Amino acid sequence: MEGRHLVLRPLTPEDVVPGYLAWMNDPGVTRFLESRFRSWSREDLEAYVRAERACPDSVLLAITLREDGRHIGNIKLGPIDHNARRGAIGLLIGEGDCRGRGYGTQAIRLIVRHAFEDLGLHRVHAGCYATNVASLAAFKKAGFREEGRQRQHWRDGETYVDGVLLGLLREEWCPEET
Numbered sequence: 001m002e003g004r005h006l007v008l009r010p011l012t013p014e015d016v017v018p019g020y021l022a023w024m025n026d027p028g029v030t031r032f033l034e035s036r037f038r039s040w041s042r043e044d045l046e047a048y049v050r051a052e053r054a055c056p057d058s059v060l061l062a063i064t065l066r067e068d069g070r071h072i073g074n075i076k077l078g079p080i081d082h083n084a085r086r087g088a089i090g091l092l093i094g095e096g097d098c099r100g101r102g103y104g105t106q107a108i109r110l111i112v113r114h115a116f117e118d119l120g121l122h123r124v125h126a127g128c129y130a131t132n133v134a135s136l137a138a139f140k141k142a143g144f145r146e147e148g149r150q151r152q153h154w155r156d157g158e159t160y161v162d163g164v165l166l167g168l169l170r171e172e173w174c175p176e177e178t
């Protein structure tokens with residue numbers, strides 16, 4: 001999948017290099033991710049990538065820069081419910097100098113296109129902490145609507161934080177914005 005600045009391609013075990021490993025063990029990157037509750041070794045991450053690649057209900061992609069192929073983050077469509085034709089989306093931009101530059105929004109738009117055009121899904125959805133302003137803004141810019149709030153659903157340090165549920169239907173999607 002190619003966008004203006006990004007290429008999304010399948011993530012492979014060979015992508016598990018020190019940089020990717022560092023993202024997963026950096027509390028600044030994982031503050032709003034459930035993966036933060038454990039530490040990650042290279043073997044753990046390779047096993048995770050292998051398991052995702054073998055799973056028919058999941059599409060795990062590397063977010064790379066179009067200009068030089070640099071691997072800056074990952075995005076996942078999954079789990080996919082093939083009966084209901086819907087899939088969840090989650091992502092991270094691991095490279096600090098690549099956050100806040102529109103790449104998260106573009107990666108979401110690209111995987112949404114894949115979900116609707118290639119996989120024939122009817123709906124995509126996501127969830128985030130209400131305090132994760134960048135994530136909330138990125139999904140909304142990509143066309144997602146807020147569908148609900150889960151009161152004090154998450155814990156961030158000693159604070160309970162609302163969860164925000166977001167969704168986008170095929171019929172609402174504007175492909176020209178990809």
Ligand SMILES: CC(C)(COP(=O)(O)OP(=O)(O)OC[C@H]1O[C@@H](n2cnc3c(N)ncnc32)[C@H](O)[C@@H]1OP(=O)(O)O)[C@@H](O)C(=O)NCCC(=O)NCCS
Binds near residue numbers: 127
């Ligand atoms: C959340 C994340 C994927 C967003 O990607 P990104 O590339 O940084 O976001 P974008 O550059 O596309 O920005 C999207 C919007 O968020 C805003 N934004 C980005 N970073 C922000 C920040 N730190 N504070 C406030 N707003 C921010 C941008 O301004 C933009 O809105 P605008 O165009 O109206 O100004 C990325 O920051 C990230 O990976 N964070 C760590 C992991 C994570 O939290 N993942 C999401 C779990 S649900």
